Amino acid sequence: MNLSLIDEKQHTIYLPARYEHSDLRSISFGARTFPCTIIFSSQLEQEVLMSTSLFHELSIPFCQSVHLFFRDDTVHIGPLIGIFSAGFTGSKLRPIGQRSIFFSKLLSTVKSTGGYAFLFGAHHINWDSGTIRGYFYTNDGWSQADVPFPHVVYDRLPNRQTENHELFTTIKEKLQSQYLIPWYNPGFFNKWDIYQRLQTNEETQSFLPETFKNPSIKHIRSLLEKHQGVFLKPINGSLGKGIFEIIYSPSSESYYCRYHDGEKKVLRKFYQLPILLSHLFQEKKLDDYIVQQRIPLIRFQGRPLDFRVHTNKNEHGKWQLTAVAAKVAGRGSVTTHLNNGGMIKTIEEIFPSPDRCRDIKQQLEQAALLISETIERDVAGFIGEIGFDFGMDDQGRVWIFEANSKPGRSIFKHPKLFEQDMLTRKLSLSYAIHLAEKSIHAPEELYT
Structure with missing residues (x-):
């Protein structure tokens, strides 16, 4: 359904006749609702006409393909999708740094799905006015516009540390509990x-695979005897960081450990498992790690x-x-x-x-x-x-x-x-x- 504008001062929207509903009295975009005159026209098939005055009152950023949802006396237009993240730079060309390319592709996809999608962070929210100064991506590149709170939020926070920050957990809780906004992919x-x-x-x-949390030397030795190889992985790790592979050679009664130290690949040989583990973890225990059997x-x-x-x-x-x-x-x-x-x-x-x-x-x-x-x-x-x-x-x-x-x-x-x-x-x-x-x-x- 394509949204187009008609130059009228009154708050009016024209809908295809197949949507005729005598009780409709208002229109909603995101969390913003206004009373309006709703006229049904048999001349319209895949188009919605909206007066410019109503368009501006609803803070719709531009015209494009939209969906219509009806509930009681209100027609909801959009939907308005907020994509929540962190790491904004203030740059007009790359507002969220290196991830700007991914988000520009994601936001461009809305042309095929319909509705409106925008990118925002904690400092773009105006709680007093119930608006967000979001980033949109169009044919002309990145631009910002003030829009109402969205129908739904897509969580794209970049890492666990950011996600667990009090500011972001508070925003998430507030938008979900006070505004009943569904929040997906949280955590x-x-x-x-x-x-x-x-x-x-x-x-x-x-x-x-057979796995133990916070493994002892006994757990690791047991898996090595059974499978000849294990992986040690951080419970909350990502991108392969902090992973160690240990292989046991029965013929030489030795242990080989393979890992990446951040700069190069490392392969070391040890004759005793406790010495190997003390080298990898020094005084630290294997808390927050799992040990997992190595699969051939x-x-x-x-x-x-x-x-x-x-x-x-x-x-x-x-x-x-x-x-x-x-x-x-x-x-x-x-x-x-x-x-x-x-x-x-x-x-x-x-x-x-x-x-x-x-x-x-x-x-x-x-x-x-x-x-x-x-x-x-x-x-x-x-x-x-x-x-x-x-x-x-x-x-x-x-x-x-x-x-x-x-x-x-x-x-x-x-x-x-x-x-x-x-x-x-x-x-x-x-x-x-x-x-x-x-x-x-x-x-x-x-x-x-």
């Missing part, structure tokens, strides 16, 4: 918390690989697979991350056989959708997207290594994943439209 996942939730579900247990992963050109799989909620609020790619480890690297020399490949580039490709994708899709639904049932709040790191062993068994509520997007640097990149961005906003509609039509279903 980074905790590795151990997700592991426990999946461990208690019979359907998802089989995907989990399938390989590409001699290098181990895992899979990044994205799932998104769609416009109907249902999970669907949106992206699959293979990540091949760099030589001598402990992880498959790009910053450690890893490579992104499509499934077709790894498995030339069409049948093999189809089978791999089906296995990953079944696992990802099942685990997405399980996590959603057990985690508080609205989840709109998840990025998974899956492994597959040489027997063809799928293993889950990690689930991310704010997945990185490095796989989309691959030119053949352009359409999947577009789809993940589109569904991020489509799900926002679904939540906005729910908040208007059946808010009680969101909070029960």
